Amino acid sequence: MALLTEEQEGMRKLVSDFAQKEIAPKAASYDLTEKFPMDNWVKMADMGLAGLPIPEKYSGAEVDTVSYVVAIEEISKACAATGAVVAIHTSAGIMPIYLFGTEEQKMKYIPDLASGKKIGAFALTEPGAGSDASRVSTTAKLDGNEYVLNGAKCFISNGGVAETYCVFATVDKSKGVKGITGFIVENGTPGFTIGKKEEKMGIRASSTTELIFENCRIPKENLLGKEGEGFKIAMVVLDSARIGIGAQAVGIAQAAYEEALKYSKVREQFGKPISALQAVSFMLADMAIQIEAARHLVYHAAALKDAGLPFGKEAAMAKTFASDTAVKVALDAIQVMGGYGYSREYPVERLLRDAKITQIYEGTNQIQRVVIAGHILK
């Protein structure tokens, strides 16, 4: 365990007790049914977990980033899909408005989001603009006092369940990234519809959908920042959101490791528990080393952010290492448990499927390496 303050440890205990009691027992059935975990959401909102790092002024809990990532880790350990819902809602759904919105926009949107009355989403990715987000082709044309949005987004987390979407569109394609602009779009706005829901390998209970904009008129007041600032807004938001994905990965890895550890002590072969076999105990030791290292990287990036220091490189490193660790540890947990690990009767196969997304979203690990290389070669 890392050295945390009393408050941060208090957050871990509070969220861990809650998540193990209320969320973990339902994780397998949510995975099976792919149903959005609304009851988990309501309980988390009641506990004040929907806006942890947001100031109290906007109905948040105003905790530091380290406490926030500890909470995401514990929720994700219990159910990675639920962890994804709350991490993306907070870090990517609320943060663009909190960091770049006007005071009026913050007062209008954040209290409902931070208190969990509403869910938030972040819509950057398009069929033609994945890793290369500069290729956004959804358009926004100013017409009187309204912007008219046309285009489509894909793979949007919390799609359909969210009521507030931070959407990135271009006001002028000829300007490239300098044309990309952020907007706040409310669910139910005429011309805005939810498209296909993805059927996914993991985090299956989280909703991932297309968003479709057909002459969707939104008031000029919903412009986020200034015209042309959208790409910068998205990159700043993703920089810190990555710490949350790192925390999600640590939680998944910890869950897989604990499952394998427990099993290795009770499963007997050749007349003794398999944990007494050096080959097995060394696998467990390697898992423990990697998780501890990943956790330290994640907490370190969060602590840098709390200290007001640059953290972009460390956040990318934390996300990359933690997500690679989650996949490796989940795979090794299956190996430790043999055929039982491969069976759906035990949770480790689900944890492997859940772990995989952490290497892909909020920037693939290849893109994280591009970010890290950019920092170290500057």
Ligand SMILES: Cc1cc2nc3c(=O)[nH]c(=O)nc-3n(C[C@H](O)[C@H](O)[C@H](O)COP(=O)(O)OP(=O)(O)OC[C@H]3O[C@@H](n4cnc5c(N)ncnc54)[C@H](O)[C@@H]3O)c2cc1C
């Ligand atoms: C479950 C899920 C939830 C998501 N949630 C959201 C969300 O809420 N909001 C949102 O906006 N997006 C979301 N995404 C989209 C996600 O961020 C993208 O899938 C991701 O950025 C990769 O884009 P892509 O899928 O188009 O892959 P591509 O960009 O086509 O990449 C394909 C492969 O090429 C590699 N590659 C591409 N460019 C480079 C490069 N320059 N150098 C090295 N390798 C490269 C990639 O690493 C990858 O291995 C989500 C995706 C999923 C699957």
